[in-house]
Amino acid sequence: xxxxxxxxxxxxxxxxxxxxxxxxxxxxxxxxxxxxxxxxxxxxxxxxxxxxxxxxxxxxxxxxxxxxxxxxxxxxxxxxxxxxxxxxxxxxxxxxxxxxxxxxxxxxxxxxxxxxxxxxxxxxxxxxxxxxxxxxxxxxxxxxxxxxxxxxxxxxxxxxxxxxxxxxxxxxxxxxxxxxxxxxxxxxxxxxxxxxxxxxxxxxxxxxxxxxxxxxxxxxxxxxxxxxxxxxxxxxxxxxxxxxxxxxxxxxxxxxxxxxxxxxxxxxxxxxxxxxxxxxxxxxxxxxxxxxxxxxxxxxxxxxxxxxxxxxxxxxxxxx
Ligand SMILES: [Zn+2]
Numbered sequence: 345x346x347x348x349x350x351x352x353x354x355x356x357x358x359x360x361x362x363x364x365x366x367x368x369x370x371x372x373x374x375x376x377x378x379x380x381x382x383x384x385x386x387x388x389x390x391x392x393x394x395x396x397x398x399x400x401x402x403x404x405x406x407x408x409x410x411x412x413x414x415x416x417x418x419x420x421x422x423x424x425x426x427x428x429x430x431x432x433x434x435x436x437x438x439x440x441x442x443x444x445x446x447x448x449x450x451x452x453x454x455x456x457x458x459x460x461x462x463x464x465x466x467x468x469x470x471x472x473x474x475x476x477x478x479x480x481x482x483x484x485x486x487x488x489x490x491x492x493x494x495x496x497x498x499x500x501x502x503x504x505x506x507x508x509x510x511x512x513x514x515x516x517x518x519x520x521x522x523x524x525x526x527x528x529x530x531x532x533x534x535x536x537x538x539x540x541x542x543x544x545x546x547x548x549x550x551x552x553x554x555x556x557x558x559x560x561x562x563x564x565x566x567x568x569x570x571x572x573x574x575x576x577x578x579x580x581x582x583x584x585x586x587x588x589x590x591x592x593x594x595x596x597x598x599x600x601x602x603x604x605x606x607x608x609x610x611x612x613x614x615x616x617x618x619x620x621x622x623x624x625x626x627x628x629x630x631x632x633x634x635x636x637x638x639x640x641x642x643x644x645x646x647x648x649x650x651x652x653x654x655x656x657x658x659x660x661x662x663x664x
Contacts, residue, residue, distance in 0.1 A: 381505050384430035386441050386448075387414055388630040389484045390460055390497070392640045394434060396519040397498050401508045405430075410638070412629050418443050432504050433457035434497065438469070438481035440628075456504060463496045464489055470552050474564075482628070485554035487527035487644065491520060526641055527557075530648045534558045541655045545582060545594040550627035560651070565594070565604065574604060583611035586619055593622030593654035622654030 383404045385391040391406035398404065407423050408414055414436070419427070427433055435441055435448050437459030451457045461483055468489065470480040483489045498516040502509035534542065542560045544551055555562035563585060565574060585591070586608065594608060605621065612619040625647045631637025637646050 381501070381508075382429065382431045384426050384433050386417075386435040386444065387484075387628075388638070389490075389640050389643070390434050390436060390493075392630070393490070393494050393519070394497050394501070397494065397512050397516045398501050398508075399511065399515050401505060401511060402501065408629060410629055410632050414440050414628050415442050417441065419447065427451060431456070432500070434460050434500065436481060436483070437461045438479045438483070439475075440481035456500075458496075458500050460493045460496050460500075464492050470556070472552060474549050480549075480552050482550045482553055484640070485551060485644075485647075486557040487523055487530065488557065489553065490640070491523050491527075494520060494523065522641060526644055530558055530644060533648050533652050534560060536652055537655050540589050541591060543585065543589055543591055543655075544651060545586070545591065546625065548625070548627045551625075554647075558648075565608075579604075579607050579611060582608060583615065586612050587615045587617045590617070591619070591655065592657050593620045595622045595625050595651070595654070620654065620657075623650040625650060 380401055380403045381398065383391075383394055383398065383402050385394060385404060385406045387408050388406045388410075391404045394402060395404045405426060407419065407426065408417055433448065433451060433455065435444075435457070438461050439445060441448060448457060461481075464483060466479070469483075471478070472480060475481075483493065494516060498512050501512050505512075544555060544560050544562045545565065546562065547565045549564065551560075551562045554560065563582065565578070565582065582594075586594070594605070609619045626637065626643045630639065630643045631646065636642035
């Protein structure tokens, strides 16, 4: 009698349907972790490493996809819903997510939300003047630092899902080996370059850890990242470095004004030196999903190969 009354209610008020159906079934509530742990991360790099360690016991979503600048990123209403619905939130910290920092910190009082960089010793963090008193947050470009981050993610996952701990350990051991091999590969690939050519001229401030870890000097193109034009003295300073060191290429993004590149190329050519654009490097976001560049390992390999290929070519101007 009661069941038919419920059925009637469901038919009359369709929005009652799900609870009504539920009330009629006697299925037990799912056991904790019968469903995968739902993890939301800010960057793709954190998401990739979490997926490698969490395997089938996690479902990971990154808020910031391909080509997204994490420094300026503001969460959309959809992001807020994702964060609210997640079992676990992981973020870089060190002010990388500048505009989300307060929100993420508040979130940590309501649910497990962790900074993944907190086990890196401040002694090995860079604090160059361009970060205005803060640490350089681009820790993923030193693979050894990223291994510390992976270790921290393994620990956090085991805390949230203790039954999964042995599985996370196995996955992490496998992935840590891959990362250690990647680190050795990057070292050896960069060492193919003559020492004088190990110079990265770029508009990004993202490569400080990369330069320190793999022995490459990183020179910024003054002014480009702040939309102000570099001065004549900035250009001639860089032209001198390019010509003295016989650098075949500079690395820029499409947002860099064309005329600045042309000024560098013309300046170098006036001194008998041909300068090319060295290709695009990934800085604060990985490549497209489901491509090799859309993984942490693929992103690093792309950057290292692009740098070595561009800087290892002849700078002789062919005679006409
Ligand atoms: Zn950045």
